[in-house]
Amino acid sequence: MGKTLFVLLGPTGVGKTERSLQIAELLGTPILNADSRQLFRDLPIGTAAPTAEQQARVKHHFVGTLGLEDYYSAAQYEVEVLQQLEEEFAHRDHALLTGGSMLYIDAVCKGIDDIPTISDAVRTTLKARYETEGHDRLAQELQLVDPDYYAIADLRNPKRIVHALEVYYESGRPYSSFRTAMHRQRPFHIVKIGLNRPRPELFERINSRVTQMVAEGLVEEAQRVLPFRHCNSLNTVGYKEMFRYLNGEWTLEFAMEKIRRNTRVYAKKQLTWFAHDEAIHWFHPDAEQEILDFVASCATTST
């Protein structure tokens, strides 16, 4: 008997939430969230997290489980979701993962290489060294320490260089030695359902959603988390702009316009990523019955 994981994905603001609830109800499963920012509690409005009512309707996992200062990664997510899936599949044939965080979805579907977790000490040391010694010095160091990765790395991207060095200093082994590019086989089927709509339509929804978020109290929410503004969890569209407003640098109107733009940019990046995945079955979010029929047909053939 085959187990099937349904993955509902799509750009931010496309309209995943309502469909995910319906699919969950159809399958009788909880929802495993695949949105890297909805993982954090205290950010319900700006991340458009499922509401209390929605969570009462369908049980959600991986929503609001992290504190703003917590360290988290796609690899941890992979481990935790796979654990949860094991539990789900123990008494059900289906599971549902929904969200738009591309790397997180890939981590669950394809796996991520086993790379040592970086200790705080190494992380802060490298961060400081990047600032004091500069980009070029660290890039040169990477060339010495890990010529293989240096040859293929995006050398202009600080995150890539710093991380490769972090891994080296953490483990004593070059970063490239951990990279296998191997897709892991999962003990279940995966059916990916993508939601998308014409870009003008998507952008229109994003624009008005920002207005709505502010009406629902985004400013107050940002005010509340302001003390944590330097945490990675708040290097997030919707918050970084509001902090500029709260700091008196921008007007509210300007900050909102920035949020709209940055959200649009994010949506485009998501679509670029998803475009490579030929396994995705695409639907317009309004094609409600079609989507549910598709899920139902996959559900019956897979069991």
Next chain:
RNA sequence: GGUACCUUGACCGAGCGGUUAGGUAGCGGUCUGCAAAACCGUGUACGGCGGUUCGAAUCCGCCAGGUACCU
């Protein structure tokens, strides 16, 4: 009515006789441990009409629009 200053690509913005300014957005792309992150590629525009010049976004004249001050 007069005087002065301004007018650059979707937007912001440099340029002061002869090189692609640059930034943001847009469009396209990268991505295996902070990913709603980080990074990369991509645009010959100078309000209109004349003139000066080998050559004008850059100088001159007129016109249009704008801003400031004056009567």
